[in-house]
Amino acid sequence: MVAATPPVIAVVGPTGSGKSELAVSLALALDGEVVNADAMQFYRGMDIGTAKITEAERRGVPHHLLDILDVTEEASVSDFQQRARAVIADIHARGKRAILAGGSGLYVRAALDLLDFPGTDPAIRRRLEAEEQAAGLTPLRARLERVDPVSAGRLGDARRVIRALEVFELTGRPFSSFMPERKYFQPAVQLGLQVDREQLxxxxxxxxxxxVQQGLLAEVQRLDAAGLRHGKTASRALGYTQFLSVLDGQADEAQAVEETIAATRKFARRQLTWFRADPRISWLDWQDPLLSPKAAALCG
Known part of the structure; x- marks a missing residue:
C-alpha cells in the first residue's frame, strides 16, 4: 500500500519575523527541504537587500527557487506556481518534506491553493503600457473602475492596473474574478509567525x-550595472529603489535608510493584513523558546 503524501508545510508571516530560520529548523527536524516563496529572493545578486538566507544559515538544508532570475527578468506568479509545484512534487517523491517559506502572499497562495491564471497578450500589454506612458495612470484606473471596481479598489501601481485591464480585454472577465477560494491544491499546513508589532x-x-553596513549601496551599484533599472519586478524591491536614488544624487544615504525603513514597516503591515485574512493559518509566537518543536508538532 502506497503511503499518503504528507501535507506541504508553509511558514508565513511578515518580513523580519524569522520565517527562514523556522523553515530550516523544521527541515532539520522533519527531514525536509525548503522552497522559497519570497519573490525578491528569486533574483541573483539581490542578497543583502532581501536578507537572503546565507549558505551557513541554511545549515546544509537544500533550498529551492533561490537565485533563479536575472534582475532584468520579470517575476511571474503563474511561472512560480508551475515551478513550485514541480519542486514540491519532486521533494515528496524522494520521501522528504516540502517546506514553503516566504512572505509574498500571492505566491504562497499560488503554490498552495486552487488558482488558475488567465493568459497574457503582449500586444495588449504593450498598448496599455504606451497609454500609461503617454497619459499617466489616471485614465487607465478610471477604465478599470468601470469594468472591475473590485480590482480598481485593490490595485495601486501601474503594472497591476495594466495587468487587470489586459485580463479583462483578453477574457471578458474581471481580473478580480480569478482570485481563488481558500481551497488547497493538495494537503497543506500553514504556520504563521505572530509578532509583537513594536518589537518588529x-x-x-x-x-x-x-x-547598509554589509554593503547594500555597493550591491545596488553592481546590480545597476547589470540592468536593475530595466527589471520591472526587481527595480521595485524595498531598499533597491531607495538606493538607486542615492546613485542618482537625488537622495543621500541617510534619507535612503529612513525611506527604506518606512517602506519596510508599511510592507510588513500589509503582509500581516493579508495573512490574518486566512483562517487556515495556525499562529505561533515568534519568540517562543519552544517555537520549533511546537511548529513541528503541527505538521502532521
Whole structure:
C-alpha cells in the first residue's frame, strides 16, 4: 500500500519575523527541504537587500527557487506556481518534506491553493503600457473602475492596473474574478509567525541599518550595472529603489535608510493584513523558546 503524501508545510508571516530560520529548523527536524516563496529572493545578486538566507544559515538544508532570475527578468506568479509545484512534487517523491517559506502572499497562495491564471497578450500589454506612458495612470484606473471596481479598489501601481485591464480585454472577465477560494491544491499546513508589532518595527529598522553596513549601496551599484533599472519586478524591491536614488544624487544615504525603513514597516503591515485574512493559518509566537518543536508538532 502506497503511503499518503504528507501535507506541504508553509511558514508565513511578515518580513523580519524569522520565517527562514523556522523553515530550516523544521527541515532539520522533519527531514525536509525548503522552497522559497519570497519573490525578491528569486533574483541573483539581490542578497543583502532581501536578507537572503546565507549558505551557513541554511545549515546544509537544500533550498529551492533561490537565485533563479536575472534582475532584468520579470517575476511571474503563474511561472512560480508551475515551478513550485514541480519542486514540491519532486521533494515528496524522494520521501522528504516540502517546506514553503516566504512572505509574498500571492505566491504562497499560488503554490498552495486552487488558482488558475488567465493568459497574457503582449500586444495588449504593450498598448496599455504606451497609454500609461503617454497619459499617466489616471485614465487607465478610471477604465478599470468601470469594468472591475473590485480590482480598481485593490490595485495601486501601474503594472497591476495594466495587468487587470489586459485580463479583462483578453477574457471578458474581471481580473478580480480569478482570485481563488481558500481551497488547497493538495494537503497543506500553514504556520504563521505572530509578532509583537513594536518589537518588529525596531527589528526592521535595525535590519536596514545592518544591510547598509554589509554593503547594500555597493550591491545596488553592481546590480545597476547589470540592468536593475530595466527589471520591472526587481527595480521595485524595498531598499533597491531607495538606493538607486542615492546613485542618482537625488537622495543621500541617510534619507535612503529612513525611506527604506518606512517602506519596510508599511510592507510588513500589509503582509500581516493579508495573512490574518486566512483562517487556515495556525499562529505561533515568534519568540517562543519552544517555537520549533511546537511548529513541528503541527505538521502532521
Amino acid at each position: 518595527r525596531e527589528r526592521l529598522a535595525a535590519r536596514v541599518h545592518s544591510m
